[in-house]
Amino acid sequence: MSSFIIRMRDGVAYEVIDQNPSGENATLCLHGFTGSAASWNFLNAYMENTRLIQISLLGHGRTDSPESIRRYAMSHQLADLAEILNQLKLHKVNILGYSMGGRIALSFASRYSERVNKLILESTSPGLRTFKERMARLKHDHQLAQKMRDEGLVKFVDFWESIPLFASQKTLSAHAQAQLRKGRLKANPLGLARSLEGIGTGSQPSVWKALKHLNLPVLLICGALDEKFCNIATRMQQELEGSQLMLAEQAGHTVHVEQPHFFGKIVSEFITQD
Numbered sequence: 670m671s672s673f674i675i676r677m678r679d680g681v682a683y684e685v686i687d688q689n690p691s692g693e694n695a696t697l698c699l700h701g702f703t704g705s706a707a708s709w710n711f712l713n714a715y716m717e718n719t720r721l722i723q724i725s726l727l728g729h730g731r732t733d734s735p736e737s738i739r740r741y742a743m744s745h746q747l748a749d750l751a752e753i754l755n756q757l758k759l760h761k762v763n764i765l766g767y768s769m770g771g772r773i774a775l776s777f778a779s780r781y782s783e784r785v786n787k788l789i790l791e792s793t794s795p796g797l798r799t800f801k802e803r804m805a806r807l808k809h810d811h812q813l814a815q816k817m818r819d820e821g822l823v824k825f826v827d828f829w830e831s832i833p834l835f836a837s838q839k840t841l842s843a844h845a846q847a848q849l850r851k852g853r854l855k856a857n858p859l860g861l862a863r864s865l866e867g868i869g870t871g872s873q874p875s876v877w878k879a880l881k882h883l884n885l886p887v888l889l890i891c892g893a894l895d896e897k898f899c900n901i902a903t904r905m906q907q908e909l910e911g912s913q914l915m916l917a918e919q920a921g922h923t924v925h926v927e928q929p930h931f932f933g934k935i936v937s938e939f940i941t942q943d
Contacts, residue, residue, distance in 0.1 A: 670713070672706075674731070675756050677749055681740070684731035685724050685753065688713050692720035694786075694940050696763040697750070699770030701792075701923075702864065703829065703853045705730030709765075711925075715933030719940060722762070724753060726770065727868075728860025736859070741867025743874060747777050754784065763940055765789040767925060769864075772796065772873055779879040788883075789936055791890040792898045792922045795905065796875035807871030814862035822858045826850065837894045837921030849926065880908035887912040888939045892920030892927065913939070 670688045677683070686706045696719055700708040706723040707730065713721060725732040727741050727749075735741070750773070754762060763786050766774030771793025778785045797803045817825040830838070830850065838846065866872065887909050891899040893916050906914045915935050920927040 670710075675753050677752055681727070681733045681735060681749070682731075683724055683733075683749065683753060685722065686710070687757075688721040688723070689717065690720060692718050694718075694763060695720040695722060695759055696765055696940060697754070697774075698723045699726065699764065699766040699774050700729065701768035701770050703729070703826075703856055703861065704767070704770070705852060705855070707852070708767075708925075711929055712933055712936070715930075716937045716940070719937070722753075722757065722759075724750075726773070726864070728857060728862075728864040730855075732860075734857045734860030734863060736863075738863055738867045741863050742872070743773070743776055743868055746773055746868060747780055750777055751781060751784070760784060761786055763787040763789065765791075765936065766793060767791040768793065768922065769868070772870070773868070776873070776876055778883060778885065779876045782883065782885065785885055787886045787888070787940060789888045789890065789939060790902075790905075791924055791932075792892070792895060793889070793905075794870065794898070794901050795877045795880060796873045797870060798875055798877055803871050803873075803875070805871070806869070810865045810869035810871045814865040817858055817862045817865075822854065822856065822861075825858070825861075826853045829853070834895070834897075834922050837892065837927060838923060841927065845926070877908070880905060881910070883909060886939070888935070889914045890917065890924055890932065890935070891915075892917045892922060892924045894919070894921040898922060 698709040706725040709723045764774040771790040889902045891902045917924045925932040
C-alpha cells in the first residue's frame with residue numbers, strides 16, 4: 670500500500686491510497702461524508718488481487734479544504750476525479766461509492782460513462798427530483814454547516830452520530846464505534862461545512878433521468894434497516910437495466926461498517942465476475 674498526494678491544475682491537493690498497484694480490476698473507492706480514503710482499508714482483506722484506489726474527497730482526510738464553496742461543486746469534483754485517473758494513467762476503472770461518495774460515483778458515470786467498467790453504489794441517491802425538494806434540502810445543509818461553525822466539530826459529531834440514519838451503528842462493538850468517532854474527529858471543520866454546502870444533496874444536480882441511459886453493470890447495496898435508502902435503491906434498480914440489488918440483513922446505512930464480510934464478499938465477486 671502506498672499513500673501520496675496528487676495535485677490538480679489549480680494546486681488543490683488530494684490524498685490517495687493505492688493498494689495493490691500491480692493488481693487487476695482497478696477500482697476507485699469514494700467514501701461518505703465525514704469519512705476518508707482510509708475508510709476502505711478493510712477491503713484489501715477481501716480483494717487482495719484488486720487494485721484499490723482510495724481517495725479522500727474535498728474537505729476530508731488529508732485532501733485540501735478550499736475556502737470557496739464553488740470549488741466543491743459536483744462539476745469540479747467530477748473533473749478532479751478525471752484528472753486523478755489521468756495522472757494515474759488509468760482510462761477506465763470500476764467505481765465504488767458510499768452515500769455522498771455514491772452520489773459522486775453515479776454522477777461521474779453519467780458524465781464519463783466511457784471511463785467506467787462497473788459501478789457499485791452503497792446507500793446512494795441520484796439526488797432530489799424537484800427544484801422545491803432541492804431548495805428545502807439546500808437550506809437544511811446550510812443550517813448544518815452553520816451548526817458546525819457555531820458549535821465546533823465535537824458537538825457536531827455528537828449530533829451526527831445521534832441521527833436516526835446511524836441508529837444501527839449502536840449495535841457495533843465499543844471498539845468499532847470508537848474507531849468511527851476517532852475518524853470523524855480528525856476531520857477539518859471548514860472542509861466538512863463547505864462539503865455540506867457545495868456538494869450536499871441539495872446542491873447536487875439530479876441524475877435520475879440519466880439512469881436509463883447508463884449501459885454498464887451496476888451493483889446496488891443497501892441495509893435492510895435503512896428503509897429510506899432501500900426504497901431509493903429499489904426505484905433505481907427499475908431504471909437501471911440489468912442492475913443487481915443486494916440487501917444486507919441486520920444492517921443500516923453503513924453496510925460496509927456493519928457487515929464488512931458480507932460487503933467485501935459481494936463487491937469482490939461483482940468486480941471479478943465476467
